[in-house]
Amino acid sequence: MTAVEILDYSGVALFAATGALAASRKQLDILGFVFLAAVTGTGGGTVRDLVLDVPVFWVAQPFYVLVCAAAAICLFFAAPLAESRYRWLLWLDAAALAAYGVFGAYKGLLVSGSPIVAVVMGTLTGTLGGILRDVLVNEQSVLLRREIYVTAALAGALVYVAAEALGVGPPVSAAGGFAAAFGLRSCAL
Amino acid sequence: MTAVEILDYSGVALFAATGALAASRKQLDILGFVFLAAVTGTGGGTVRDLVLDVPVFWVAQPFYVLVCAAAAICLFFAAPLAESRYRWLLWLDAAALAAYGVFGAYKGLLVSGSPIVAVVMGTLTGTLGGILRDVLVNEQSVLLRREIYVTAALAGALVYVAAEALGVGPPVSAAGGFAAAFGLRSCAL
Amino acid sequence: MTAVEILDYSGVALFAATGALAASRKQLDILGFVFLAAVTGTGGGTVRDLVLDVPVFWVAQPFYVLVCAAAAICLFFAAPLAESRYRWLLWLDAAALAAYGVFGAYKGLLVSGSPIVAVVMGTLTGTLGGILRDVLVNEQSVLLRREIYVTAALAGALVYVAAEALGVGPPVSAAGGFAAAFGLRSCAL
Numbered sequence: 390m391t392a393v394e395i396l397d398y399s400g401v402a403l404f405a406a407t408g409a410l411a412a413s414r415k416q417l418d419i420l421g422f423v424f425l426a427a428v429t430g431t432g433g434g435t436v437r438d439l440v441l442d443v444p445v446f447w448v449a450q451p452f453y454v455l456v457c458a459a460a461a462i463c464l465f466f467a468a469p470l471a472e473s474r475y476r477w478l479l480w481l482d483a484a485a486l487a488a489y490g491v492f493g494a495y496k497g498l499l500v501s502g503s504p505i506v507a508v509v510m511g512t513l514t515g516t517l518g519g520i521l522r523d524v525l526v527n528e529q530s531v532l533l534r535r536e537i538y539v540t541a542a543l544a545g546a547l548v549y550v551a552a553e554a555l556g557v558g559p560p561v562s563a564a565g566g567f568a569a570a571f572g573l574r575s576c577a578l
Numbered sequence: 579m580t581a582v583e584i585l586d587y588s589g590v591a592l593f594a595a596t597g598a599l600a601a602s603r604k605q606l607d608i609l610g611f612v613f614l615a616a617v618t619g620t621g622g623g624t625v626r627d628l629v630l631d632v633p634v635f636w637v638a639q640p641f642y643v644l645v646c647a648a649a650a651i652c653l654f655f656a657a658p659l660a661e662s663r664y665r666w667l668l669w670l671d672a673a674a675l676a677a678y679g680v681f682g683a684y685k686g687l688l689v690s691g692s693p694i695v696a697v698v699m700g701t702l703t704g705t706l707g708g709i710l711r712d713v714l715v716n717e718q719s720v721l722l723r724r725e726i727y728v729t730a731a732l733a734g735a736l737v738y739v740a741a742e743a744l745g746v747g748p749p750v751s752a753a754g755g756f757a758a759a760f761g762l763r764s765c766a767l
Numbered sequence: 768m769t770a771v772e773i774l775d776y777s778g779v780a781l782f783a784a785t786g787a788l789a790a791s792r793k794q795l796d797i798l799g800f801v802f803l804a805a806v807t808g809t810g811g812g813t814v815r816d817l818v819l820d821v822p823v824f825w826v827a828q829p830f831y832v833l834v835c836a837a838a839a840i841c842l843f844f845a846a847p848l849a850e851s852r853y854r855w856l857l858w859l860d861a862a863a864l865a866a867y868g869v870f871g872a873y874k875g876l877l878v879s880g881s882p883i884v885a886v887v888m889g890t891l892t893g894t895l896g897g898i899l900r901d902v903l904v905n906e907q908s909v910l911l912r913r914e915i916y917v918t919a920a921l922a923g924a925l926v927y928v929a930a931e932a933l934g935v936g937p938p939v940s941a942a943g944g945f946a947a948a949f950g951l952r953s954c955a956l
Contacts, residue, residue: 415722417721417722418726418729420728420729420732421721421727421728423728424701424705424721424728425721427698435629439628439629439817440813440817440823440826441826442822442823442826444631445629445631447695447698448629448630448631448690448692448695451692451694451695451698454694454698455694501826503826503829505829505832505833506825506826506829509805509825509829509832512802516802520903524713524902524903525709525713525719525721526719526722527718527719527722529905530903530904530905532795532799532802532803532903533793533795533904533905537796538799539798539799539801539802540796540798543798604911606910606911607915607918609917609918609921610910610916610917612917613890613894613910613917614910616887624818628817628818633820634818634820636884636887637818637819637820637879637881637884640881640883640884640887643883643887644883713902714898714902714908714910715908715911716907716908716911
């Protein structure tokens with residue numbers, strides 16, 4: 390597995406986990422968990438692929454849907470044990486934002502070749518999963534909490550694109566982008 | 579008209595009717611009815627077609643838009659006569675979920691060939707219209723009412739895909755899927 | 768610049784400005800301004816291009832994203848000076864609805880050749896930016912305020928499509944459509 394593949398699967402699984410935690414807070418049934426996990430886990434990437442006009446990743450490779458379902462089922466049993474599900478949700482969301490933001494920038498750059506599009510794609514895919522989740526469960530969006538949210542996704546995408554432009558090489562660029570986004574977002578948690 | 583065509587038009591018209599009832603509850607004007615009916619009636623299928631990368635059904639065949647408009651205009655005059663518009667909304671939504679869920683599974687299977695994608699598509703298209711409607715009118719989503727909602731759409735899609743895999747033939751598979759989804763959902767109403 | 772190009776850039780910039788004003792009302796940071804401005808400014812056109820199956824305009828031409836960012840940054844400094852940000856938001860939204868509604872009808876007609884699709888596209892792209900913005904900031908949607916909203920977008924699109932069918936020529940058709948939509952919407956402000 391390459392560095393960007395790790396980011397991709399981590400981003401999907403982590404966002405799916407935050408969706409499942411949101412379902413747990415709303416006391417949904419197990420399929421409600423799977424539904425919210427799947428929408429949160431795949432939502433950002435789906436919009437990314439539609440906008441970039443490439444095949445939607447989970448249609449080309451349905452294994453991603455199973456990853457979301459597995460994350461949801463694990464959390465269906467594990468979430469009631471957690472002391473603060475919302476705390477967990479925020480930290481997992483921070484990691485998902487960092488991973489998926491950098492992967493979004495990678496894919497945006499790969500497909501369009503434009504650094505502006507890559508940065509916009511990274512910011513969008515890093516934040517969209519969490520926004521979709523919050524709209525679906527009718528909670529105040531992370532976007533509105535006046536914290537370093539969009540900023541973190543943008544920073545991760547910028548660091549990745551800049552490092553690639555400097556020829557640093559994918560594993561280091563990806564790690565740098567992830568660290569920038571996760572580090573910044575952590576400051577607000 | 580084949581069995582799946584009936585499901586398709588019924589799903590669009592029924593979802594459109596639920597959108598019009600939601601507009602009635604919010605006392606919108608007649609074009610507000612048509613707008614909400616059109617978004618609710620075509621929303622799920624639009625996302626389905628975008629994700630499957632096939633032409634969006636109502637662009638290829640604008641007649642669907644007129645079906646939504648007709649449903650909206652009928653309900654603009656009929657809805658004030660109903661004793662409980664919300665009760666009607668829920669029952670029509672159940673039928674729409676069942677019809678459109680099975681049709682989504684049919685189209686997903688046809689285009690992708692993957693049973694997983696077909697089941698996901700069925701669940702998504704059966705539930706998305708209602709979710710979009712509830713987000714647009716700013717009401718608590720059917721998704722969050724802790725009832726058999728996602729479960730019903732999933733059951734309908736599963737029954738249809740399983741029956742097709744067993745070679746049962748479209749009319750019976752479609753009827754079985756519809757009955758499974760509508761029956762399950764009815765239990766919660 | 769042709770008449771329709773002016774409508775296109777004006778629509779994007781004006782919607783972006785309303786997104787920035789919404790961010791100002793929620794006291795977001797500067798990147799929250801840029802994010803909301805970009806989503807509001809490009810959202811309607813993105814859905815339009817996806818549904819019409821043409822390249823998404825801001826991926827083909829990333830300059831649009833910079834237009835949104837510039838509008839957001841200007842308003843980050845100017846908005847606190849305004850007496851009533853919500854009043855400004857409504858008037859800018861009316862102009863954006865009129866400009867983008869007519870441009871949506873123009874593009875829908877150009878791509879699909881169908882007047883029904885053109886009118887639906889105009890109505891959708893004129894109203895979707897504002898709806899997305901209101902959902903994201905969790906405010907009551909303009910759609911629900913029981914004012915002439917969908918009606919205005921529809922009127923603008925209809926006038927434009929009818930004038931084109933009569934062979935009036937783009938600059939006059941566009942001006943007529945804009946005037947119809949903006950005039951009608953103004954009545955409610």
